[in-house]
Amino acid sequence: MTPHRRGAGLALIAAIPTLFLLVFFGWPLAALFVRAVESSDGTGLVGLWARSGAGPLLAFTLAQAAASTLLTLIVAAPITWLVARVRFAGSRLFLVVVTLPFVLPSVVVGMAFRAVFTGPLSFLPASLGGALDDAGPSLVPVLCAHIFLNVAVVVRVVGAAWSGLDPRLAQAAQVTGAGPVRAFTTVTLPRLLPAIAAAGALVFLFCTTSYGVIMVLGNGRLRTVETAIYTEGVSYFHLPEAAALSVLQIVIVIVTLVVARLLARRAGVRGKFAAADRPSDEPPPRPRGGSRIAMGLTIAWAVLWLVLPLAVLMLWSVRPAGAGSWTLDGYRALGHEVNGITPLSSAVVSLSTAVLAALLAFLLGLNVAVAVTRLRGPAREAGEVIATIPLGVSAVTLGFGYTLVLAHWPSWLANSSLVIAAVQALVVMPLVIRIAVPALERVPLGLTGAAATLGANPVRVFATVELPVAARSLAAAGGFAFILSLGEFGATSFLARVDTTTLPVMIGTALNRPGEANLATAMACSVVLVIATALAVAVVEAVRPNAGSLL
Numbered sequence: 001m002t003p004h005r006r007g008a009g010l011a012l013i014a015a016i017p018t019l020f021l022l023v024f025f026g027w028p029l030a031a032l033f034v035r036a037v038e039s040s041d042g043t044g045l046v047g048l049w050a051r052s053g054a055g056p057l058l059a060f061t062l063a064q065a066a067a068s069t070l071l072t073l074i075v076a077a078p079i080t081w082l083v084a085r086v087r088f089a090g091s092r093l094f095l096v097v098v099t100l101p102f103v104l105p106s107v108v109v110g111m112a113f114r115a116v117f118t119g120p121l122s123f124l125p126a127s128l129g130g131a132l133d134d135a136g137p138s139l140v141p142v143l144c145a146h147i148f149l150n151v152a153v154v155v156r157v158v159g160a161a162w163s164g165l166d167p168r169l170a171q172a173a174q175v176t177g178a179g180p181v182r183a184f185t186t187v188t189l190p191r192l193l194p195a196i197a198a199a200g201a202l203v204f205l206f207c208t209t210s211y212g213v214i215m216v217l218g219n220g221r222l223r224t225v226e227t228a229i230y231t232e233g234v235s236y237f238h239l240p241e242a243a244a245l246s247v248l249q250i251v252i253v254i255v256t257l258v259v260a261r262l263l264a265r266r267a268g269v270r271g272k273f274a275a276a277d278r279p280s281d282e283p284p285p286r287p288r289g290g291s292r293i294a295m296g297l298t299i300a301w302a303v304l305w306l307v308l309p310l311a312v313l314m315l316w317s318v319r320p321a322g323a324g325s326w327t328l329d330g331y332r333a334l335g336h337e338v339n340g341i342t343p344l345s346s347a348v349v350s351l352s353t354a355v356l357a358a359l360l361a362f363l364l365g366l367n368v369a370v371a372v373t374r375l376r377g378p379a380r381e382a383g384e385v386i387a388t389i390p391l392g393v394s395a396v397t398l399g400f401g402y403t404l405v406l407a408h409w410p411s412w413l414a415n416s417s418l419v420i421a422a423v424q425a426l427v428v429m430p431l432v433i434r435i436a437v438p439a440l441e442r443v444p445l446g447l448t449g450a451a452a453t454l455g456a457n458p459v460r461v462f463a464t465v466e467l468p469v470a471a472r473s474l475a476a477a478g479g480f481a482f483i484l485s486l487g488e489f490g491a492t493s494f495l496a497r498v499d500t501t502t503l504p505v506m507i508g509t510a511l512n513r514p515g516e517a518n519l520a521t522a523m524a525c526s527v528v529l530v531i532a533t534a535l536a537v538a539v540v541e542a543v544r545p546n547a548g549s550l551l
Contacts, residue, residue, distance in 0.1 A: 014371040017364040017429075024426050025390055028401025029250065035404055036243035048244035052232060054225070058248065061224040064139060065207035068146035072203050073196065075147050075305055076154035078298040083155050084162035086295055094299070096541050100534055101306055102152035103480065105487030105504040110216025111511075111526040112309040113145045115316040117217075141217045146210060148309060150203040157202065161195035162188075201260035208252055209394040211490045212504070216511065225249050226396050226490075233400050234494070243404075246397040253393050310530055317523040320516065330520030334528075338518070339509050340498040343525050346506040350486055353417050353502060357424035358482035364425065365432030365477065370462070372433070373440045390426050395490030398423065403494050417500045420492055424485040431484065432477045439473030440466055472545045479540035483533055503529055 036045055049055070079098060083091070101109065117129045117140075129138040169187050211226045218227065225245055233242030319326050334343040390398075402423065406414040413419065443466045451461045467474070489504040496505045503525055510522040 013367050017368045020364055020422075020426075021390070024422050025393075025398070028398055028405050029393070031404040032243045032246045032250075032397070032401045035239060036247050045244050045247060048241055049248060052228065052238070052241035052245055054245060054248055057223060057225050057228050057245070058252075060222075061208055061226070061252075064142060064146075064224070065204050065210075067139075068143050068150070068207040069200050069204045071143055072147045072150045073154060073200055075301075076151045076158075078294075079151060079302050080155045080159045080162065082295060082298045082302075084159040085167075086291065088295060092541060094302070096534070096538050097302065097306055098155050099152050099541065100310075100537050101148045102150065103483045103487065103537060104149075104533055105489050105507075105529055106149065106210065106212030107216055107489050107504050107507050108212075108313075108487070108526045108529050109145050109149055109309075110213045111507065111522060112313040113141050113148070113213075114216055115313045115523070116144075116309050117141045119312055119316055139222065142210075142213055142222065144309075145213045145217060146203075146207050148305060149210075149213070150206055151306065153202050153206070154196075154199045157199035158192060158195045161192055165191055198260060201256060205253065205256040205260060208256065209249070209396070209490075211394070211396050212508075215508065225252070226394055229394075229396050229400055230493075233403065239404075242400055246394075246400055249394050249397050253397075313523065313530065314527050317520070317527045320520060320523070327520075329517065330522075330524035333517060333521040334524055336521075338506060338513070338521060339501070341501050341506070343503065343506050343521060343528075346501050346503045346525075347528065349417065349500060350502040350504070353421050353424065353500075354482050354485035356418070356421040357428065357485035357488075358478055360421060360425035361429040361432050361481040361485070362474075362478040365429045365481075366436055366474065368429075368433050369436035369440055372437055390430055395427055395488065396494070398427070399491035399494030402491070406495075415497050415500070420495050420500055420502070421485075423491045423495060424488045425481075427488055427491060428481045428484045432481050435473055435477035435480070436470070439470040439477075442473075443469045472543055476540050476544040479536065479543065483536045483540070486536070487529065487533060 036048060083095065083098065088094075117124070121129065124140075127138060127140075129140040129144075165188060208224075209226055210224070211230070214222055214224055214227050215230075223231070225248060229242050229245045229249065232238040232245060317330055318328060320330075336342060402419070406419070447465050447469070448461050451465050452458075456464065487504055488502075489508070492502055493505050493508060496502060501509070507522045507525045507529075510518040510525070
């Protein structure tokens with residue numbers, strides 16, 4: 001194929017996802033900028049930020065994100081060691097347990113820690129989050145929930161780098177007299193620092209854009225930039241202030257995303273050189289002696305942080321705090337209407353919307369991945385950056401942008417579930433790209449070259465060689481797209497109408513209505529989502545060819 005025809009083909013492949021990004025991503029963000037500038041009453045963005053209290057909001061947002069990031073790195077450290085350096089029976093199941101919190105809807109995570117701090121930990125002082133429903137605002141439950149959500153990010157990113165390090169260097173240090181701790185701190189840790197920094201930047205990004213957790217656990221008194229956008233735009237209908245805060249959030253996200261990308265690139269380069277020194281067929285060692293004890297303690301540590309909150313949520317759904325008896329009222333209420341729709345109907349909406357969103361994200365993401373793997377140099381770099389920007393932009397910011405844009409759309413389209421599916425696809429498409437690109441790059445060049453030599457055109461080479469080789473990874477990408485679409489809450493909470501209410505939005509609706517019955521319904525809906533997500537993650541991990549990074 002001539003270079004001219006090859007370039008035209010790549011442009012055609014990239015055209016559809018580019019148009020999709022312009023309409024469903026660029027347009028809402030542009031609308032936010034325009035609304036913020038046009039409605040500033042001469043005060044400008046700075047004046048709107050001052051009017052909305054952006055300074056204190058920004059300080060608290062960044063402080064809680066920094067604290068959450070540091071604590072997540074500490075909690076995840078032993079779990080990362082176990083995943084990266086120890087081979088044991090049940091390791092695949094353990095990875096499912098580690099991954100599940102990251103893909104759970106944030107509102108469900110908030111419900112789980114609400115159950116923990118109003119139940120088993122209700123004896124704690126109010127300053128530590130005890131008796132959460134009756135206490136003043138406490139940051140402790142929020143920090144714990146952020147740790148729970150983001151441990152998988154550290155395990156996946158740092159674990160992938162750690163498993164690629166040549167263990168012989170640390171072994172050589174021990175032979176020369178260094179103890180295990182000194183060998184780790186002087187040989188292994190320095191080589192992991194880029195990956196740790198990259199994981200920390202991603203966790204910081206996710207915590208700055210945290211919405212469902214703050215909404216559920218903040219009692220309306222802990223406010224970040226993210227929650228203030230919703231409050232100003234929806235509760236108070238202060239659209240200029242909400243738009244100005246959205247612009248501020250976009251700036252925060254872009255800066256953090258650029259830093260995360262630079263650090264991730266450094267981690268990737270370091271990992272490639274390290275992996276090249278390690279025999280490809282060398283498996284992680286099986287635990288012996290002291291390693292068995294360390295493995296047991298680490299599994300217990302993981303259960304404490306990652307399993308216990310979900311177990312408490314399930315228990316409290318049938319035995320609420322203060323009830324003193326077992327009840328299935330929350331599950332019976334799944335057939336009763338909440339704000340005009342039943343939870344069971346919302347579950348059907350969630351499933352159908354998630355399937356459509358996953359299919360759309362998969363097709364668009366695969367198009368981008370094919371184009372990116374064929375590009376070289378600055379063009380490839382630009383393609384990857386543009387395609388993955390939606391990963392970091394706040395879903396709440398995006399949702400608010402849509403409230404401005406949809407006002408100009410026909411009502412039949414603006415109120416359609418197709419819009420929700422498109423937005424959910426936009427949110428999860430970067431994940432599909434991040435899994436599909438490495439999968440396509442792992443296809444041996446000898447196979448594609450041989451097929452081309454035998455006369456197969458590029459389309460046939462892709463269909464008969466690349467797709468079959470990368471099929472398991474691509475299936476996992478589609479599975480994760482479905483899981484994350486199923487639990488998307490931030491943008492969907494702006495777009496959902498009565499007949500398009502998804503289950504995460506239903507949980508938020510039930511929480512905003514007073515009464516124990518509504519709380520029981522929210523608990524039961526949360527358990528349903530946990531079970532559905534856990535089953536989906538188990539299937540995806542069974543298909544997934546390796547335990548590499550999702551991010």
